[in-house]
Amino acid sequence: MEMHKLLITATAIALSTLAARADESTLTVGATVTATGPAASLGISEKNAIELMPAKIGDTPVKYVILDDGGDPGRAVRNARQLVEEYKADVILGSTTIPNSIAIGDIANQTKTPQIALAPIPASGFVFSLPQSADLMVEGLVEHMKENKVKTAAYLGFADSLGDHNYAAFLKFAKPAGIDVVTNERFGRNDTSVTAQVLRVMQAKPDAVFISASGTPAALPQIELKQRGYKGQSYFLHGVINQPFLRVGGKALEGTIATAGPFSVAKELKDSNPIKAHALAMIEPYEAKHGAGSANSFAAYAWDGYELIKAALPKALAKAKPGTEAFRVALKDAIENSKDVVGAGAVYTMTATNHNGLDGRARVLVRIKDNGFHPIQ
Amino acid sequence: MDTQIFSILLEDGIASGAIYALLALTMVLVFATTRILFVSQGEFVTFSGLSFASFQLGIAPQIVWLLAVLALVVTALEVVSALRLGQGKRVPWLVAIHLALPLAVVGACLWLAPLKPPVLVQAALSVALVTALGPAVYRLAFEPVANASVRTLFVIAIALHFILQGFGLLFFGAEGYRVDPLIDLDVSLGATVLKGQAMLVLATLAVLTAALYVFFEYTLLGKALRATAINRIGARIVGIKTPLAGRIAFTMSAFIGAIAGILAVGSTTLYYDSGFLIGLKAVLGAICGAMLSYPLAIAGAIGVGILETFSAFWVSAYTEAVVFSALIPVLLWLSLYAMPSEEGQEL
Numbered sequence: 001m002e003m004h005k006l007l008i009t010a011t012a013i014a015l016s017t018l019a020a021r022a023d024e025s026t027l028t029v030g031a032t033v034t035a036t037g038p039a040a041s042l043g044i045s046e047k048n049a050i051e052l053m054p055a056k057i058g059d060t061p062v063k064y065v066i067l068d069d070g071g072d073p074g075r076a077v078r079n080a081r082q083l084v085e086e087y088k089a090d091v092i093l094g095s096t097t098i099p100n101s102i103a104i105g106d107i108a109n110q111t112k113t114p115q116i117a118l119a120p121i122p123a124s125g126f127v128f129s130l131p132q133s134a135d136l137m138v139e140g141l142v143e144h145m146k147e148n149k150v151k152t153a154a155y156l157g158f159a160d161s162l163g164d165h166n167y168a169a170f171l172k173f174a175k176p177a178g179i180d181v182v183t184n185e186r187f188g189r190n191d192t193s194v195t196a197q198v199l200r201v202m203q204a205k206p207d208a209v210f211i212s213a214s215g216t217p218a219a220l221p222q223i224e225l226k227q228r229g230y231k232g233q234s235y236f237l238h239g240v241i242n243q244p245f246l247r248v249g250g251k252a253l254e255g256t257i258a259t260a261g262p263f264s265v266a267k268e269l270k271d272s273n274p275i276k277a278h279a280l281a282m283i284e285p286y287e288a289k290h291g292a293g294s295a296n297s298f299a300a301y302a303w304d305g306y307e308l309i310k311a312a313l314p315k316a317l318a319k320a321k322p323g324t325e326a327f328r329v330a331l332k333d334a335i336e337n338s339k340d341v342v343g344a345g346a347v348y349t350m351t352a353t354n355h356n357g358l359d360g361r362a363r364v365l366v367r368i369k370d371n372g373f374h375p376i377q
Numbered sequence: 378m379d380t381q382i383f384s385i386l387l388e389d390g391i392a393s394g395a396i397y398a399l400l401a402l403t404m405v406l407v408f409a410t411t412r413i414l415f416v417s418q419g420e421f422v423t424f425s426g427l428s429f430a431s432f433q434l435g436i437a438p439q440i441v442w443l444l445a446v447l448a449l450v451v452t453a454l455e456v457v458s459a460l461r462l463g464q465g466k467r468v469p470w471l472v473a474i475h476l477a478l479p480l481a482v483v484g485a486c487l488w489l490a491p492l493k494p495p496v497l498v499q500a501a502l503s504v505a506l507v508t509a510l511g512p513a514v515y516r517l518a519f520e521p522v523a524n525a526s527v528r529t530l531f532v533i534a535i536a537l538h539f540i541l542q543g544f545g546l547l548f549f550g551a552e553g554y555r556v557d558p559l560i561d562l563d564v565s566l567g568a569t570v571l572k573g574q575a576m577l578v579l580a581t582l583a584v585l586t587a588a589l590y591v592f593f594e595y596t597l598l599g600k601a602l603r604a605t606a607i608n609r610i611g612a613r614i615v616g617i618k619t620p621l622a623g624r625i626a627f628t629m630s631a632f633i634g635a636i637a638g639i640l641a642v643g644s645t646t647l648y649y650d651s652g653f654l655i656g657l658k659a660v661l662g663a664i665c666g667a668m669l670s671y672p673l674a675i676a677g678a679i680g681v682g683i684l685e686t687f688s689a690f691w692v693s694a695y696t697e698a699v700v701f702s703a704l705i706p707v708l709l710w711l712s713l714y715a716m717p718s719e720e721g722q723e724l
């Protein structure tokens with residue numbers, strides 16, 4: 001037993017010596033993403049994006065370490081520790097899912113290492129979070145409803161916590177906009193019929209319907225609404241921006257509106273939108289490597305982690321050398337003071353109290369036409 | 378609520394209830410002949426519905442490979458046990474029925490899928506594919522432990538559910554599919570519009586129920602199955618092969634489940650994991666018939682469908698809770714009349 005322990009310790013020391021930094025001026029970006037398990041389709045895109053990141057920012061060489069946490073928060077924490085202690089990471093990218101990202105947050109704050117989470121989590125201290133919150137997107141929907149003189153709107157959402165959250169967000173923004181929310185109907189992802197809920201919605205005769213669901217299940221209520229002859233406008237959230245949704249919904253989706261990240265419709269954005277150039281600059285090499293249509297918003301979140309680091313690096317380098325605590329704190333301060341940093345998915349303006357940094361520029365509304373998503377401009 | 382809404386809800390409830398009823402029939406059939414509460418029945422529904430959807434896209438469903446592998450394993454087991462018993466003569470017959478037949482289905486699927494055959498051919502292929510899975514699943518999962526307690530068999534059925542659902546995710550992916558209804562014909566009856574697809578489901582239920590009645594009342598095989606259901610030991614004494622009865626029950630239940638899948642995917646979106654809830658609601662229906670009575674199981678399943686639709690109308694966030702709580706009074710009622718059986722004591 002003792003022998004065994006000794007061996008492990010010896011190996012660990014040997015490994016950490018091996019892994020020690022090759023060069024004092026090298027920036028180390030440690031990433032832990034969910035590249036296997038249920039959230040793998042998200043994590044793999046992020047991993048692909050990290051692999052595309054340049055090996056040099058300015059004159060500073062960058063070393064990337066990518067670990068897989070398999071969707072397990074415990075493993076994400078061990079990965080984060082390994083990244084900080086063994087690889088001496090200056091910044092952590094990840095993780096993919098909400099629980100994993102929250103779990104890593106503790107390590108980030110303890111070790112004073114900036115963390116750029118790729119999932120929407122409450123971010124403060126050393127933690128930053130890049131994706132759009134549901135509230136930001138719902139706000140955009142309500143703005144569009146108001147512009148189009150919608151007075152009454154029905155809510156039809158998932159019967160789960162996401163449905164509750166989005167309903168609360170919808171109420172929050174609808175009331176000041178003078179929109180009356182007339183129903184709070186719910187359905188399950190696996191429901192075989194939503195006829196009853198749709199009848200309830202139609203009884204209320206709303207000007208618009210907000211279908212708060214993600215992926216292919218969101219199509220069923222809209223198909224039923226069309227079959228029952230509903231003529232008003234339907235709205236979706238960005239969780240439907242994918243091909244399977246269009247395949248399942250077919251003609252019933254024509255003319256409906258959804259929120260989206262600018263990245264997912266980058267090619268059709270106006271040239272005056274600063275995000276367009278940044279998004280295309282990332283999409284081209286990405287799709288050249290992984291196939292046409294493969295780049296998605298998750299890849300963009302990871303990429304924007306790089307954009308933020310790149311923008312913050314000169315300020316941090318002015319204060320300390322990579323690999324030191326002083327550098328990590330300086331990097332955090334620099335990211336926190338990011339102003340109008342343009343990424344592939346949004347424009348970030350962070351402050352000490354806002355570690356998400358997004359505004360209305362991080363969303364576009366798209367209309368579904370000819371079985372495709374097209375930005376409304 | 379006015380009459381129009383009432384009639385629309387009723388129609389919708391009966392249409393989903395009819396799908397549950399088809400499955401409830403198979404639940405009773407399987408439970409009576411094999412004592413298995415086959416909760417993974419719903420997987421047959423999703424497999425066939427999703428296979429049908431992928432045929433419509435011109436792609437052979439990958440589940441054919443599962444069938445091919447299962448057929449190989451079953452054949453190997455059958456041939457080995459036949460040789461051990463010194464019944465070498467039976468080998469060609471065993472290979473024909475356990476290997477050649479399923480592989481013919483696999484071949485037909487692979488060959489016809491890219492040609493985009495007529496819709497009915499696609500439906501027939503999907504049904505054949507899933508029907509062939511039924512006996513193979515029974516042979517591998519249940520036949521070796523056919524005499525185990527009801528509880529053991531139930532646990533195996535649950536394990537099987539997770540395995541099959543995993544295969545569903547592997548073969549069909551996480552996203553849902555739906556296809557155009559087989560019949561796109563709506564009949565106006567006064568203020569009510571009858572959906573063609575709903576009528577088709579009801580007609581199928583009626584035809585299959587009648588066919589099952591004829592099978593059990595007037596054919597030797599049907600009577601043998603009934604005998605197995607009433608008393609397994611007695612049935613064996615009079616020369617009925619109870620393993621065969623199990624395989625036949627599973628073939629029939631996979632067949633009916635597959636047909637339910639073809640009908641369901643025309644009126645709703647199916648996912649790899651849709652089958653579980655559909656199957657569970659069918660179990661509710663079957664329990665209304667005390668797992669014994671076909672007519673009561675059908676009535677119970679349609680009742681579940683109607684209850685589901687109306688509770689979705691009144692309290693949409695709690696639909697499942699309402700539906701499954703309805704089980705409690707039914708169980709209380711049944712417990713008043715339940716006779717402690719030999720099986721019961723064994724538990």
